[in-house]
Amino acid sequence: MRMSGTDLRIPRGRAIPPGNRRRRGAVWRRSLGGRFLLLVIAVLVLALVGPASWRYAWDASRVNGELTGKGLRLAAVAARAATATDAELDPTLDVLLADGEVAYVRVVAGDGRVMDRVAGGGDVSRRRRMPDLVHVRHQFGPGLVRVELGLDPRPRLAAAAAEFQGQLLYAGLAMAVIIPLLVLVYYRQVLRPLGLLIAGYRRVARGNLDEPVHIHRRDELGRLAQAFNRMMVRLRRVQRDKDRALAELRELNRHLEARVADRTRRLEELNRDLEHQALHDALTGLPNRTLIQERLQQSVLEAKRHRRNFSVLMMDLDRFKDVNDTLGHDWGDRLLVEVAHRLQALVREADTVGRLGGDEFLVILPEADTEGAVQVARKVLEALEPAFNLEGMQLAVSASIGIASFPEHGFSPSTLLKSADVAMYGAKHAREGWRVYQFDSDRNDRDRLGLMSELREAIRRDALQLVYQPKVSLEGDAVVGLEALVRWPHPRRGMIPPDEFIGLAEQTGVVRPLTAWVLETVGLQIHQWRGLGVDTSVAVNLSVYNLQDAGLIEHVGQVLETYDLHPGQLTLEITESAIMQDPKQAREVLVRLEAMGVRLSIDDFGTGYSSLSYLKRLPVDELKIDRSFVMDMPSNRDDAAIVHSIINLAHNLGVEVIAEGVEDAAVMNLLLMLGCDYVQGYHVSRPLPPGAVPAFMQAVASGSADYLLARASA
Numbered sequence: 001m002r003m004s005g006t007d008l009r010i011p012r013g014r015a016i017p018p019g020n021r022r023r024r025g026a027v028w029r030r031s032l033g034g035r036f037l038l039l040v041i042a043v044l045v046l047a048l049v050g051p052a053s054w055r056y057a058w059d060a061s062r063v064n065g066e067l068t069g070k071g072l073r074l075a076a077v078a079a080r081a082a083t084a085t086d087a088e089l090d091p092t093l094d095v096l097l098a099d100g101e102v103a104y105v106r107v108v109a110g111d112g113r114v115m116d117r118v119a120g121g122g123d124v125s126r127r128r129r130m131p132d133l134v135h136v137r138h139q140f141g142p143g144l145v146r147v148e149l150g151l152d153p154r155p156r157l158a159a160a161a162a163e164f165q166g167q168l169l170y171a172g173l174a175m176a177v178i179i180p181l182l183v184l185v186y187y188r189q190v191l192r193p194l195g196l197l198i199a200g201y202r203r204v205a206r207g208n209l210d211e212p213v214h215i216h217r218r219d220e221l222g223r224l225a226q227a228f229n230r231m232m233v234r235l236r237r238v239q240r241d242k243d244r245a246l247a248e249l250r251e252l253n254r255h256l257e258a259r260v261a262d263r264t265r266r267l268e269e270l271n272r273d274l275e276h277q278a279l280h281d282a283l284t285g286l287p288n289r290t291l292i293q294e295r296l297q298q299s300v301l302e303a304k305r306h307r308r309n310f311s312v313l314m315m316d317l318d319r320f321k322d323v324n325d326t327l328g329h330d331w332g333d334r335l336l337v338e339v340a341h342r343l344q345a346l347v348r349e350a351d352t353v354g355r356l357g358g359d360e361f362l363v364i365l366p367e368a369d370t371e372g373a374v375q376v377a378r379k380v381l382e383a384l385e386p387a388f389n390l391e392g393m394q395l396a397v398s399a400s401i402g403i404a405s406f407p408e409h410g411f412s413p414s415t416l417l418k419s420a421d422v423a424m425y426g427a428k429h430a431r432e433g434w435r436v437y438q439f440d441s442d443r444n445d446r447d448r449l450g451l452m453s454e455l456r457e458a459i460r461r462d463a464l465q466l467v468y469q470p471k472v473s474l475e476g477d478a479v480v481g482l483e484a485l486v487r488w489p490h491p492r493r494g495m496i497p498p499d500e501f502i503g504l505a506e507q508t509g510v511v512r513p514l515t516a517w518v519l520e521t522v523g524l525q526i527h528q529w530r531g532l533g534v535d536t537s538v539a540v541n542l543s544v545y546n547l548q549d550a551g552l553i554e555h556v557g558q559v560l561e562t563y564d565l566h567p568g569q570l571t572l573e574i575t576e577s578a579i580m581q582d583p584k585q586a587r588e589v590l591v592r593l594e595a596m597g598v599r600l601s602i603d604d605f606g607t608g609y610s611s612l613s614y615l616k617r618l619p620v621d622e623l624k625i626d627r628s629f630v631m632d633m634p635s636n637r638d639d640a641a642i643v644h645s646i647i648n649l650a651h652n653l654g655v656e657v658i659a660e661g662v663e664d665a666a667v668m669n670l671l672l673m674l675g676c677d678y679v680q681g682y683h684v685s686r687p688l689p690p691g692a693v694p695a696f697m698q699a700v701a702s703g704s705a706d707y708l709l710a711r712a713s714a
């Protein structure tokens, strides 16, 4: 790229190429002063020395012409003398030299003779090469005489040279005076103000906008300085505005940050509140079941890692239900809050007190072994001894505490909770009010745990059996359904009745696969009977743990679909006490089952103390009066009265009634009189293997069933 002096733009941040650097080094290029000086010298030289030089050159050229003419003339004289005789030539040459201006003469004759004459003596050859002389050469006639001579112009130029020197001297003197003067003027007028402006620009570049440039003139530089100062004022204003805007921006930013921080803090608080609500019991503010499970899980992990013990206390209040029933829920709630306070005041910071639900509390003691846990349990019971003062009313309560320790009573949160639960149940009958879970004392528990793994295996191998006990209607004598009852033909122990393993299956969680197996088998059985022309409905017994199983409802739906059953062909029996263990949960499950169209029956009714108001809200189709009331009816007037009132109650609620455990005709007749709808019992039929069911149904239909014949003969 070609760059002119003014076009020398060096890109920012890039090094100056060495060539350019050298050029920058030339003073006259970098400075206006240098250039001005050069210009002034050039102009002065041209103006002062030029004409004198021209004049002198002109004089020199004139003298040269004159001397050349004179030389030619003298050469002709010499040539003529040479063609004469030598005697004539010599004096002629002397005369020529005597002229004063002739410096040398050479005559070359036709025969080659050479005659030289030099003024003042010396060498002709040297003179012939002297540039100052005017050299004339002439040949006269071909092959005849050649004359060379040199003429000295100095005498004729002496005056012109002296004049020229004088003029040079004059020019030198004039320049010596004029140049400093001009430079001084130029410096004051141009360079100094320019320097001031440059310094001003540099100050601005450094950010100093406060010092104006002082050039008080009216010319261009003065105007430039004024424009510069105005520009600085504007820049200052812009800078001030910018500073102000920046300050405002900073202030805004601070404000915004403060608001964001405030918003974040509020969100965090809200989050904490929500988290707290999700993990804490609304009534007492204690950790709820979810948080307790979490903490238990943590405690188990830590105890495993550090090979430590820890214990849990599960506590419930004795007869809390009475408080609720007699004083109302508000007072029950107040009592729970007070109990929670006393518990919290008692335990250490590292311990967790939580509410599992209802009147059940759990305490996790992270570093306590069984012994330590017993001490804490005693302290808790002591702390609960003084009566509670609820707005002036004194209320005394007692509690039962079950203790389970890791790892001896359970290796996981769920087994620990189960063990503590079992122990708490035992504590209800213990004088001290607390009990440690006991593995061995729980009637051959090891044995029973072994039994459970065998039960699991039996379920897996499809080795259980179902028998079906008919339910018949008292009016119209028809089989209205069957109840599926499980039997376990054990290879060593023989047939094990359900009462001996259902409870344990519930405690160990095996009841879930068991119920699943029963539902599946029943579904298949109904399907097979249908193939034989027998269409009937079957009741399946559910345990309380099935109500807590999220998969139950889905599984029921699956069975209905797989075996193409009408939902009414399936009845689910839930005992009254199972419902009352967690009425809210039970109601939720029952509502969903009812929505599917499945029939619902409350089993063992009369033993669970459910309230009428509660019953009204349950979507059940059938009440099944517990056999303990039914069997003694003929001899026990109270039982008969209870059965009577249950029948009335059920009918008032629009629910059908079935009596179980009907062992003889007398009871059956009594039930008929009391308006009972259906009966089930040995008198009608013992539980039947599936193969015997079609024949029994046939017998009832044809009136030849034993119980019908017995009634006919009575």
Ligand code: C2E
Residues within 6 Å of the ligand: 469, 484, 485, 486, 497, 498, 499, 502, 515, 518, 541, 542, 543, 573, 603, 604, 627, 660, 661, 662, 663, 680, 681, 682, 683, 687
């Ligand atoms: P439950 O549901 O009340 O069943 C009725 C029980 O009474 C059955 O006993 C039945 O054989 C018996 N029974 C029927 N008629 C009479 C009678 O006239 N007199 C007497 N004394 N007893 C009679 P089982 O089969 O031994 O069942 C006992 C309990 O085991 C059942 O009581 C039920 O709660 C439970 N159970 C049976 N099968 C299952 C099952 O598959 N799942 C669940 N969760 N529990 C079951």
Ligand code: MG
Residues within 6 Å of the ligand: 483, 541, 573, 603
């Ligand atoms: Mg039943």
Ligand code: MG
Residues within 6 Å of the ligand: 603, 604, 624, 626, 627, 660
């Ligand atoms: Mg029953």
